[in-house]
Amino acid sequence: MCYLSTKQKLSVKILKAKNLPNMDITGLTGINDSQIKISNKNSFYQCYLFVFLDPYVKLLLFHNEKRIAKRKTHVKRNTLNPTFNDTFDFDLPYEEDSLKNIQLDCILLDRDRTSKNTVVGHVAFGGEKCKGTALKHWSEIITFPSREVEEWHCLQHL
Numbered sequence: 001m002c003y004l005s006t007k008q009k010l011s012v013k014i015l016k017a018k019n020l021p022n023m024d025i026t027g028l029t030g031i032n033d034s035q036i037k038i039s040n041k042n043s044f045y046q047c048y049l050f051v052f053l054d055p056y057v058k059l060l061l062f063h064n065e066k067r068i069a070k071r072k073t074h075v076k077r078n079t080l081n082p083t084f085n086d087t088f089d090f091d092l093p094y095e096e097d098s099l100k101n102i103q104l105d106c107i108l109l110d111r112d113r114t115s116k117n118t119v120v121g122h123v124a125f126g127g128e129k130c131k132g133t134a135l136k137h138w139s140e141i142i143t144f145p146s147r148e149v150e151e152w153h154c155l156q157h158l
Contacts, residue, residue, distance in 0.1 A: 001125070001137065005145040008098060010090045014057045014073050015150070016083040017108060020120060022052070052078045054111040055120065061090050062103040062127070068093070075111045099142055103127035108155055121155025 002011040054077050061069040069090050076082035092098050103126040110118040124130050125138045137151045 001141050001150075002148040003099060003141040003145045005098060008092045008094055010061070010092055010099075010102070010104070011087065011148075012059060012090070012104065012106075013087045013148075013150075014059075014084045014106070016081070016085075017055060017057075018081045020053055020055060020080040020082075020108075022080065052080055053082075053120070054078065055082045055108055056111055057084065057086075058107045058109060059088055060105040060107070062105070063093050064101045065103075065127075099126060099138075103130070105129075106153075107158070119158050122158055123153045123155060 001013070003009075004011060054075050056075040057073045059069075059071045060067055071088045071090075073084045073086040076084065090104075092102060095101065103124065105122055105124050107122040108120045110120055112118060123134050125134050130138055133151055133153050137149060137153070140149045140151075141147075
């Protein structure tokens with residue numbers, strides 16, 4: 001992430017995610033215990049059906065709690081360790097203290113073709129929800145404008 005104070009822009013690069021949770025068919029994390037019947041035999045075998053994610057990241061930019069921009073990465077199919085390498089530039093409203101009233105929400109979702117997409121987790125930058133590594137990262141881009149700062153963040157539940 002990089003804050004370009006002279007251009008009133010926020011540049012956000014979504015690099016990758018790792019160790020995302022397995023999802024079962026119902027969208028819950030963990031393992032779906034399915035049973036299959038082998039047609040020639042009269043017995044059942046227990047199997048574990050792993051359904052990998054089709055993850056993507058949705059970015060929502062807020063100014064004074066009003067959404068001013070929305071962007072999405074490409075969907076990465078069938079993976080728990082996606083690499084996105086997508087960069088987004090957001091124009092910021094002009095203010096004396098440009099990032100004071102700005103909040104950026106990064107929401108990782110699992111695309112589902114048959115039902116509503118499932119939220120895996122999110123990270124909030126700026127605003128009241130910003131804490132931990134996100135707060136440190138946000139403070140760094142304010143302190144060192146025009147410097148790209150890269151950081152891993154743990155996803156939080158919404």
